[in-house]
Structures are given as C-alpha cells and as structure tokens.
Amino acid sequence: MSYTNILSETQNGICTITINRPKKLNALNIETIDELHNAFSEADEDPLTKVILITGSGEKAFVAGADISEFADFSVSEGSDLAAKGQAKLFDFVANLSTPVIAAVNGFALGGGLELAMAAHFRVASDTAKMGLPEVSLGVIPGYGGTQRLPQLVGKGRAMEMIMTAGMIDANQALQYGLVNHVTEAEELLPFCEKIAGKIMRNSSVAIAAAITAINAGYQDGEDGFEVEIAQFGECFDTEDFKEGTTAFLEKRKADFPGR
Incomplete structure (x- = not known):
C-alpha cells in the first residue's frame, strides 16, 4: 500500500x-x-x-x-x-x-x-x-x-x-x-x-497474542484479568504452537513454531 x-x-x-x-x-x-x-x-x-x-x-x-x-x-x-x-x-x-x-x-x-x-x-x-x-x-x-x-x-x-x-x-x-x-x-x-x-x-506468536489479551484485560473496566488469563491459557492447549513447544522441550531441541 x-x-x-x-x-x-x-x-x-x-x-x-x-x-x-x-x-x-x-x-x-x-x-x-x-x-x-x-x-x-x-x-x-x-x-x-x-x-x-x-x-x-x-x-x-x-x-x-x-x-x-x-x-x-x-x-x-x-x-x-x-x-x-x-x-x-x-x-x-x-x-x-x-x-x-x-x-x-x-x-x-x-x-x-x-x-x-x-x-x-x-x-x-x-x-x-x-x-x-x-x-x-x-x-x-x-x-x-x-x-x-x-x-x-x-x-x-x-x-x-x-x-x-x-x-x-x-x-x-x-x-x-x-x-x-x-x-x-x-x-x-x-x-x-x-x-x-x-x-x-523466537517464541510462539500465538501465545504472545494470548498474553497481550490477558494483560490488557487487567486494565479494562468490567473485565476480570484472571478469568481472561484462565481462558487464554486453556485455548493455548488447542494450538499447533503448544504441541510444537512442549514436544521440542521434551525432545530437548529448539522449537520451530508454526504460528498457529
């Protein structure tokens, strides 16, 4: 553009x-x-x-x-x-x-x-x-x-x-x-x-986006930052980045996050 x-x-x-x-x-x-x-x-x-x-x-x-x-x-x-x-x-x-x-x-x-x-x-x-x-x-x-x-x-x-x-x-x-x-x-x-x-x-872009959402929630009226954190934490478990990150950790290698 x-x-x-x-x-x-x-x-x-x-x-x-x-x-x-x-x-x-x-x-x-x-x-x-x-x-x-x-x-x-x-x-x-x-x-x-x-x-x-x-x-x-x-x-x-x-x-x-x-x-x-x-x-x-x-x-x-x-x-x-x-x-x-x-x-x-x-x-x-x-x-x-x-x-x-x-x-x-x-x-x-x-x-x-x-x-x-x-x-x-x-x-x-x-x-x-x-x-x-x-x-x-x-x-x-x-x-x-x-x-x-x-x-x-x-x-x-x-x-x-x-x-x-x-x-x-x-x-x-x-x-x-x-x-x-x-x-x-x-x-x-x-x-x-x-x-x-x-x-x-080097880190998971999906997890970083979730962290931004959770952190911001703590500064917004009507939002419970802890509840948003819990929800975002749970949603991370359904991502390819979580599977790659945990697998890489267990295999003692550097993670290659797909960003999904």
Missing part, C-alpha cells in the same frame, strides 16, 4: 512503520492517523510479520504532537468526535493489536506522540528523547488516552504532575518513572529494538 505521510517496510519478520512528516516534526493529523491504522492493520494481518516497530523520521521527533491547525476551531461535539474516532482507529487499536508493537522513541514525543508511544506494548527511547503531555497549556486535556495510560505506567501522582505542569521529562527520567523500558544512544535505537524483536520472534 502507498502512503503519503508514513513509510512501512517489512524485513526479517519485523515491520518498521515510520511517521514521515519531518517538516511538521511528524505531527499527527487525521490523514496520518488513517494511514497508521491501515499500516498497522496490514502488518498485523501479514503472517510473516512477527513484531512491529513504530518510530519517527529524522533525529528531532518521534511525534511532536497533534496537528493543532486541524482542530483549533472545533465545537464541543467535533472535539469529542475527534477523540473518540482517534482512540478507536489508532490508539486503542494499537494497544490491543495481537502483534507486539515496540515504540522506538527517537526524539520529542509530546501530546498525541506520547499517547501513541504509550499505546505501544512497550517503549525504548534514545538518550535525546523528551516526553510530555502539554495539552493543558493549550486549554485542553490529552484526548487520545493520555489521562488513562500515563497513570497506569508511571503512577497517579507523577501523571498528575506531568499533565498539570505541561512539562517535559528526558529519557533517563522516563526510564526512572517506568515510562520506557530502555534508553540507548540515538544511533543504537533501532538496532537495539530489532535485537529485542529477535528475542520475541
């Missing part, structure tokens, strides 16, 4: 999606959100894609926020609709994807950019990255899941402070907070993420 604002390339089981609006510091507009949805959908449906990396083009920004010019004149109903559609189409969609998603945060991740990174299953940052939710400085609040995912990741008090002050934290502080899993030098960011992806790909 051809895109205007993003690049998507799959190699050796890893799909790298790059937001490519460097003159706008990779800011998210409606068109880019649509393209990202399509790219993530395409990668998730490709049986050869085992891990997805999301990053930004250039050295300055992962995503420096939403494109404010698109919604500066919106009404209440238009604003609510913007948030609802964006969450459904991209942010919640990514969070619940069955293919693991790693955010490679290569620079500024602000507003919608940080919200996109938080929607990924986990994050790795370059030592030049800076992160924040500055929306209250514009008279609005985070609308793409930021008020929910940031407290889950860093705790309520830290999230309150970050959102209320509209300030930025650097990569090392993000690591201390638990907002990112690792910090690397800028030139090592993608190779480091690819190394982690390689470790993920």
